Amino acid sequence: MEKRPYFVLGDLVSSCVTGGLTAWVVYHSVPSKGSMILAMAAGMVVGMVMGMLLTFVFMPFFGAMEVMLPVMLAGKLSGMVVGMGLAMHGWSEWWSGLIGVLCGLVAFVWTLLAHYRVQGVTGHDGYQNPG
Amino acid sequence: MTDTKTRDKWDRAASFFDVSAAWGTEKRWAPSKKNMFSWMDGTILFMAAGTGLDFPCFPPGQRVTAIDISPKMLERARVRAQQYPGHIELMEMDARAMTFPDGCFDQVYTSCTFCSVPDPVSGLKEIRRVLKPGGMLRMFEHTGSRIFPFNLMLHLMTPMSRIVGPELNRDTLGNLDRAGFAILRVENHFLDVVRSIHAQAPTHRSNL
8 A cells, every 4th residue: 555645645635636637627517506416426427537637747757657556537417416516505615625525535445445445465375574 | 571561551650559559558557567567577478569668668677579560660669668667678579470589588568469460370389499308478458359249340341441450359278279378368358358367377388
């Protein structure tokens, strides 16, 4: 498990920034009046695109798959939730942004918990690494 | 025969490879890679050397044969090979059609290789051929995932990622099994995606 503060903080920041920025883009691009399902789907598409773009921004600093997967998840989650919120409740720009950041936090924790579930070594006993 | 399509793809990638596999990625993976490479001993083959980003993770004093399909990648790897405190011989070669005789290496190492080799099972069988009976294959690879939603995301992104470089949803453990390796140990470094895999070639050559 990654314990170096630079990378842990990097993972957290990249997910939250992606969630927040996606929410902002969704707020300004997805119509707030209309079908909730369509708004969710449109938000998810925007989130996927944002996730992909921001992956390339954060990867050089914080890692490859370790950045790509939570950032993509944050983008999709934020896009869907904010799209839905806009259609159903007409969320404000600031509220959408805050919810987006929270979606990023959820993506970060989700990835962390999934990682904890499968971390470690599988293999036969007595296999010692000399290094 | 060299796969020219794959060679051209990686020749094109050579100019931006060090940027895409940049500081963050290498810094993040370095401890796990160093740990895996610490097993180096005997006659060693390193597959898909790329621009030589992994060479600083090798323990000093080893004699390593490193191959890559792309001459442009090898051009860039040459500088890093010269800086290594040991000996690295670079050779242009396709992982699926190596010119080495049977059973000439004690160990084979890969680092993010089998996300990119077309027809990975044939590549792994070729590694099995050049390994001595019972020889070790140690891999640092990113693979597909079994965990939702990461598995879905990796499947969705693979058609795009394969245009410029690797596939993200490879079943490398399954491929090792299909190529006849015994998987001894798997270490998950990030989810079940970034992992070190230690596998052993069969001790008898008869079933190759």
